[in-house]
Amino acid sequence: MSVVLTATRIQRCTLVAFALLLSMCLCACSGGSSDGSQPQEPQTSNSSSGDISSTSNQTSEGGELDAGETSGPAFEMPASIETATFDANAAIGANDALIDTSNASLGYVGASAQNAAKLKFQVIKGEMSYNYDLSGDGTPIICPLNMGDGSYTLAVLQNTSGNNYVEVFSTTIDVALENQFVPFLRPNIYCDYTDDSACVKKARELAQGAQNEGDVARAIYEWITESISYDTGKAAELAQTTGYYPHPDDTLSSKSGVCFDYASLAAAMFRSLGIPCQIITGYVSPDNLYHAWNMVYLDGQWVSVQITINPDTWTRIDTTFAASGGGSTVGDGTTYTDRYVY
Template sequence: MKLPKRCRLAAAALALTLCAGCGSAPPSQQIESIAQNAAPSAAAPVQSEGGGFVAPEPLTATFDEAAAQTDNDVLWDTSHLAQGYVAVRTSQPGKIKFLLTYQGDTGGVPSQYSYLMPADGSPAIIPLQLGSGDYELAVCQNISGDKYAYLSRQTVTAALEDDFAPFLRPSIYIPYTPDSACVAKASELTAGAADTVDAVGRIYDYIVTNIDYDTPKAESIGTDYYPDPDETLATGKGICVDYAALAAAMLRSQGIPTKLITGYVAPNDLYHAWNMIWLEETGWITVEFEVKPGVWNRVDTTFAAGGAGSQYIGDGSNYTDFRTY
């Protein structure tokens, strides 16, 4: 994930805020409901039985070798378009990038996403986060400096079986499997939850309480960084995108549609990462805050963990959503 310098500056700003004696805000102030775009066409695939929360089996995202087609040493698996992703791998040497371009109306948000492909030749799972429609997919090889040449490209038409599909599975930014430690922890935390809202609250409280902000990492992180939810869980620390990826992995694995959002937070235009979740229920995440059903609810575990959330959340107008993963 390519992190602008402002993302690294966010660490210093947050640390300065805390050192200035900002009071610790209650977790309830880190979640805020907003209606964004049209509502997805299908209900969130979370089951409730007997008044309790029952998570479905975690959905997976895989590279199907048998379904893959080869072009210039690029293997394309486009058999999962309806499930909201494409899988691709290549053994070509050097720096390889995947370029995804949505060819429909995005409502003003970016239509193009660039991903650094794994250096070891393993498959990359690329989400179709902009929904159903036509996408140009391209694999490009670095030839010098910032110049790239196409290795292979094609246009596909995706008809998602569920508008939530890209936000219920692992992807290149949110890697996990049913055997991941973060999935096991999420299942442990949600066992016995009263409902989906309670399940979200348990995962949210765990992350806020147990993950510390890693200021040295934020100040030294390079470009093209990808988070590892299991590593964040094991080390107990991370930067904003680590918090957001861990939350997304844990919640998605429990059948709760979750986005990882990157964008900017006023008043200092801090480049930041947070989550949006979709619930079909209403209820209290904490004693102070109620989430709303049928809208995307904003969740910011980074600022909640740092105790500076009330200064940044406000009414949500200081958040500018830029890219969705």
């Protein structure tokens, strides 16, 4: 079967990568603040009824939050992280391509391949398609089943020329997730970490003494926005490439990164502590910047000068704009348009 990855497939991925990389250099320059939103499902958050307190203009010049109050369910430090593994023995495949679906109910699948050509791993549900770069040296990748329950088509594709790909192996599975949160509680290709990762250790350090999940959210949010600097040089370098995957520990070590790095580090910290967190890429008005941010699920309520987190909702946390030190460019959830969720 020959596959041409055009508008509904590879060009989506290419457009996302190009727009993201092109606008990364603008992320920190736009200013703005985080905001609360209330999408009812993890995949949709284009509109918002989240309560914004007097917001960005009330932050200090350095972008710091006032003390505020936290609430929510009591926080208990998990003994270990929720893992995501590739089981070659459980995988199915052909032509030196393997797909492991044994953990589909936990919200993820894995793929690996041995091939000298450029490869993609494709995850399709309905009209939506996610395309991931796949190494040909046999190194497996973990990808989220982030589009809810239902029928998924999974395929390993080999490049023949340009945007033309031929299918190496594919399979279709019916997915019934344990719950809507499981894809966002584990590491994946955009948010890779283990129990021994520095970002996990830092998250545990930040969460020490937290009385509730609001305390944890505040500690992570404040530490990232105060400690990580936006790297304009890296953004310029990435503007010439595609297929960038952030690494939370690298961001932690360098104390710098682009918006994708901010979002990946935040997600690793939240997830490692048992708090569901999405990485979202999409557009931010009014300049239509392609950007990356987080959505966090909290049962309690976190009230601060900058944002209000409502109970039982996915809440947007944008560490890049907060770290830039103020402004009011992004002060309303309706200015965000989600495109991809990881």
